[in-house]
Amino acid sequence: MYVFKCANLMPLEGLVNRMKTVKNILLVGVGGQGTILVSKVLTAGLMKAGYDVKMSEVHGMAQRGGSVTTQVRYGDKVYSPLIGKGMADILVAFEKMEAVRWIEYLKPDGIVVVNNYEIPSLPIAIGKAEYPQGIMEALKNSFKTIEIDAAKVATELGNIKTQNIVLLGALVKAFELTEVDWIEVLKEIIPAKMIDINIKAFNKGMEL
Amino acid sequence: MSGNEAIARGAYEAGVTVAAAYPGTPSTEILENIIEYKDYIYSEWAPNEKVATEVAIGASIGGARSLAAMKHVGVNVAADPIFTYAYLGVNGGFVLVTADDPSMHSSQNEQDNRYYAKFAKMAMIEPSDSQECKDFMKEAYRVSEEYDTPVLFRVTTRICHSKSIVELGEREEVSFKPYVKNIPKYVAAPANAKLAHARVEKRLEALEEYSNKSPLNKIEYNNKKIGIISSGVAYQYAKEIFGEDASYLKIGFTYPLPMNLIKEFSQNVEELYVIEELEPYMEEQIKAAGIKCTGKELIPRLYELNPEIIANALLDKVYETKKLDVNPVPRPPVLCPGCPHRGFFYTISKKKNRVVTGDIGCYTLGASQPLEALDTCICMGAGFSAGMGISKAFEVSGRPGKVFGVVGDSTFFHSGITGAIDIVYNKGNMVPVVLDNRITGMTGHQENPGTGKTLMGEPTTEIDVVGVLKAIGYKTVKVVDPCDLKAMEDTVKEAEEATESYAIVTKRPCVLIKGLPAPKTKCIVDRDKCKECKMCLKVGCPAIFFKDGKAYIEQSMCVGCDVCLQVCKFDAIGRVGE
Numbered sequence: 001m002y003v004f005k006c007a008n009l010m011p012l013e014g015l016v017n018r019m020k021t022v023k024n025i026l027l028v029g030v031g032g033q034g035t036i037l038v039s040k041v042l043t044a045g046l047m048k049a050g051y052d053v054k055m056s057e058v059h060g061m062a063q064r065g066g067s068v069t070t071q072v073r074y075g076d077k078v079y080s081p082l083i084g085k086g087m088a089d090i091l092v093a094f095e096k097m098e099a100v101r102w103i104e105y106l107k108p109d110g111i112v113v114v115n116n117y118e119i120p121s122l123p124i125a126i127g128k129a130e131y132p133q134g135i136m137e138a139l140k141n142s143f144k145t146i147e148i149d150a151a152k153v154a155t156e157l158g159n160i161k162t163q164n165i166v167l168l169g170a171l172v173k174a175f176e177l178t179e180v181d182w183i184e185v186l187k188e189i190i191p192a193k194m195i196d197i198n199i200k201a202f203n204k205g206m207e208l
Numbered sequence: 209m210s211g212n213e214a215i216a217r218g219a220y221e222a223g224v225t226v227a228a229a230y231p232g233t234p235s236t237e238i239l240e241n242i243i244e245y246k247d248y249i250y251s252e253w254a255p256n257e258k259v260a261t262e263v264a265i266g267a268s269i270g271g272a273r274s275l276a277a278m279k280h281v282g283v284n285v286a287a288d289p290i291f292t293y294a295y296l297g298v299n300g301g302f303v304l305v306t307a308d309d310p311s312m313h314s315s316q317n318e319q320d321n322r323y324y325a326k327f328a329k330m331a332m333i334e335p336s337d338s339q340e341c342k343d344f345m346k347e348a349y350r351v352s353e354e355y356d357t358p359v360l361f362r363v364t365t366r367i368c369h370s371k372s373i374v375e376l377g378e379r380e381e382v383s384f385k386p387y388v389k390n391i392p393k394y395v396a397a398p399a400n401a402k403l404a405h406a407r408v409e410k411r412l413e414a415l416e417e418y419s420n421k422s423p424l425n426k427i428e429y430n431n432k433k434i435g436i437i438s439s440g441v442a443y444q445y446a447k448e449i450f451g452e453d454a455s456y457l458k459i460g461f462t463y464p465l466p467m468n469l470i471k472e473f474s475q476n477v478e479e480l481y482v483i484e485e486l487e488p489y490m491e492e493q494i495k496a497a498g499i500k501c502t503g504k505e506l507i508p509r510l511y512e513l514n515p516e517i518i519a520n521a522l523l524d525k526v527y528e529t530k531k532l533d534v535n536p537v538p539r540p541p542v543l544c545p546g547c548p549h550r551g552f553f554y555t556i557s558k559k560k561n562r563v564v565t566g567d568i569g570c571y572t573l574g575a576s577q578p579l580e581a582l583d584t585c586i587c588m589g590a591g592f593s594a595g596m597g598i599s600k601a602f603e604v605s606g607r608p609g610k611v612f613g614v615v616g617d618s619t620f621f622h623s624g625i626t627g628a629i630d631i632v633y634n635k636g637n638m639v640p641v642v643l644d645n646r647i648t649g650m651t652g653h654q655e656n657p658g659t660g661k662t663l664m665g666e667p668t669t670e671i672d673v674v675g676v677l678k679a680i681g682y683k684t685v686k687v688v689d690p691c692d693l694k695a696m697e698d699t700v701k702e703a704e705e706a707t708e709s710y711a712i713v714t715k716r717p718c719v720l721i722k723g724l725p726a727p728k729t730k731c732i733v734d735r736d737k738c739k740e741c742k743m744c745l746k747v748g749c750p751a752i753f754f755k756d757g758k759a760y761i762e763q764s765m766c767v768g769c770d771v772c773l774q775v776c777k778f779d780a781i782g783r784v785g786e
Contacts (some may be wrong), residue, residue: 005506005522005523005524006433006434006454006479006481006522006523009433009434009478009479010431010433010434010450010453010454010523011453012523012525014451014452014453015449015450015451015453015519015523015525018448018451030539031541043371047373052372052373053371053372053373054337054370054371054372055370055371055372056366056369056370056371057369057370058313058314058365058369064541064542064543064544064570064573064650065539065541065542065544065750066539066540066541066542067539078372079444079445079447079448080441080444080445080447080448080514080515081337081366081370081371081372081441081444082366082370082441082445082512082514082515083514083515083516084514084515084516084517084519084527085516085527085529086516086526086527086528086529087515087516087527097536097537097539098536098539100532100534100535100536101536101539103529103530103531103532104529104531105529106529106530107527107528107529108528108529108530120753121537121538121539121540122539122540122542122576122577122578122748122750123537123538123540123577124537124753125745125750125752125753125754126577126578126745126746126748126753127742127745127754128577129537130537131537132534132535132536132537133534134533134534135532135534138532138533138534139532142530142532143530160764
């Protein structure tokens with residue numbers, strides 16, 4: 001059969017250089033945690049900063065309490081809306097076990113921002129499996145890991161649902177995306193009656 | 209803009225005036241975004257994809273530029289009118305959007321609908337990002353009218369649900385095509401169809417000529433050692449990996465393929481690769497034309513691609529990753545806390561030998577642990593009709609017991625009604641059950657014929673499921689609140705014992721419907737009374753789990769449906785907030 005790999009036709013330097021000019025953010029969580037909202041805010045902010053941005057999300061069946069991911073890629077010129085394994089620069093996990101599920105997508109020198117928060121999946125809830133232990137240690141042993149107690153912060157602020165914006169703040173700080181006026185972006189996307197608490201959540205996330 | 213938003217915008221800019229669809233991931237947001245242009249475009253949720261397509265076809269015959277949109281398997285439902293309309297040809301431009309789902313993020317298969325264009329002999333266009341979604345729509349309508357052909361506009365999940373920057377244009381004011389009665393063209397009787405087929409073959413020749421010079425098909429010469437032919441989102445993945453180190457023939461008009469352009473390109477590059485997602489649709493045709501190329505020998509046929517998969521397949525480039533010693537537990541999607549389907553599935557699953565045929569929707573999740581209440585899920589409507597077949601097989605084989613068939617309210621209108629008719633007409637030993645949660649749930653809450661509202665937000669006749677079943681001839685149509693487990697249990701028992709036709713309608717709105725009153729109470733576990741029997745875990749509610757040896761109900765998730773409370777034999781679950 002005629003099969004010819006192009007490995008020997010193309011030096012990999014070009015690819016390596018191209019990959020450096022685009023940054024990849026992978027957001028993972030559980031349906032209902034607000035990952036999509038955060039990726040919307042990120043996309044809007046990065047666009048304002050003048051980057052080419054592509055964002056990819058999954059709808060439908062997965063949203064019913066399943067594992068969800070969204071990806072945001074930005075740089076001078078972005079082609080693919082999607083990344084594969086070993087390509088993410090930063091992994092933001094809204095739930096601890098989800099960090100483990102998607103860890104293979106992170107570059108070996110990538111950063112993990114992880115919410116120290118457990119949501120048992122159904123096999124765990126019905127007693128057919130145990131929630132895995134030692135996740136934080138395992139992450140910290142292998143990656144630059146930033147642990148965030150977003151649930152605690154959000155609860156103190158008075159609304160546990162603002163966890164996602166706390167994590168956005170932590171991501172912005174960890175990834176040094178401070179060139180964007182995020183408060184302005186939040187105001188454009190989040191309804192007026194919820195904006196104050198979300199700004200507080202964002203600022204708290206930046207402080208952690 | 210997402211691809212779906214851009215398609216809606218493209219339809220608006222192209223001067224479309226009529227659009228119809230049935231919701232289905234990943235296509236749903238196309239029509240949801242078209243409502244933004246409701247001063248210009250009439251749009252509707254049709255009861256199913258076949259009706260949506262026929263409405264759009266009728267509008268096209270009537271002189272309007274029209275659009276029908278659906279997910280890939282929806283095209284199967286609509287195939288009948290599509291194939292015939294491909295023979296007849298259009299009046300106003302007609303575009304059918306098929307949104308395929310490689311990797312089956314939210315589908316029962318990952319069929320590659322590009323073959324529909326070849327099969328039905330109609331033109332096909334494939335955009336590769338949101339900008340192209342919008343721009344190519346305009347060209348689609350121009351081609352449709354110039355070549356008298358329906359156009360299949362093929363997108364995939366990553367096109368529909370990826371967002372990228374789009375530059376907007378102005379709406380083209382297209383004048384309505386005059387409606388002229390034309391029996392030889394629009395009446396697909398055998399004599400007319402024979403002539404039509406001959407016209408279609410000629411049309412394909414003309415379309416191939418167009419394809420060779422279409423602005424949608426472009427050669428980019430860079431390094432000529434590697435030549436890549438690609439289409440759709442796969443082009444973006446290829447570009448990400450090869451950049452300027454390869455030359456490209458990017459095909460946006462994918463049926464008929466631009467064979468002359470492909471030949472020219474193949475002669476100017478050293479090695480030719482075809483990078484496409486799912487089936488070797490282009491590769492087969494290119495190889496059949498005697499052109500040497502590499503494709504599916506290296507690139508997976510299963511699931512969606514991404515840049516890493518392509519780099520790995522073609523360049524042997526392995527992206528390094530680090531593994532952890534911890535293994536995650538799977539997190540499958542589940543019925544939401546308070547989901548009205550839970551009470552029904554819990555009740556029906558108590559007798560393990562009951563056969564229950566399921567259908568497509570949130571209630572497909574009734575098959576998951578711990579309920580495991582479904583035996584089958586095939587396609588929209590099969591919840592009733594496949595159950596009918598099973599009941600007939602059991603009648604012949606002598607296996608006792610009635611079959612229960614399950615569909616949702618939107619699915620009932622989609623294609624459950626015909627199955628319900630079959631059960632009465634042909635005396636099936638089965639009970640059809642409509643799980644009426646007052647909305648189209650899984651796709652994100654679209655109106656349907658039973659909700660009393662149209663897509664455009666107007667109040668309309670609310671079609672009554674119970675009335676329809678009665679009119680079909682069911683002797684008993686029992687309406688029950690599925691969260692009242694005693695009533696649910698009695699109903700199932702009565703249905704099983706009934707000697708005449710019996711149908712069940714469970715009625716309770718989806719808990720996610722906006723504007724419903726907030727729950728007055730929530731359920732809470734009294735730890736002293738909990739005997740750790742784990743009965744409450746059998747309802748499969750994500751809000752209930754064991755914590756420190758006893759049952760626990762997560763208060764932020766509970767909506768107080770009381771199903772677990774009725775299941776607990778020790779009164780260990782009570783209400784708070786009364």
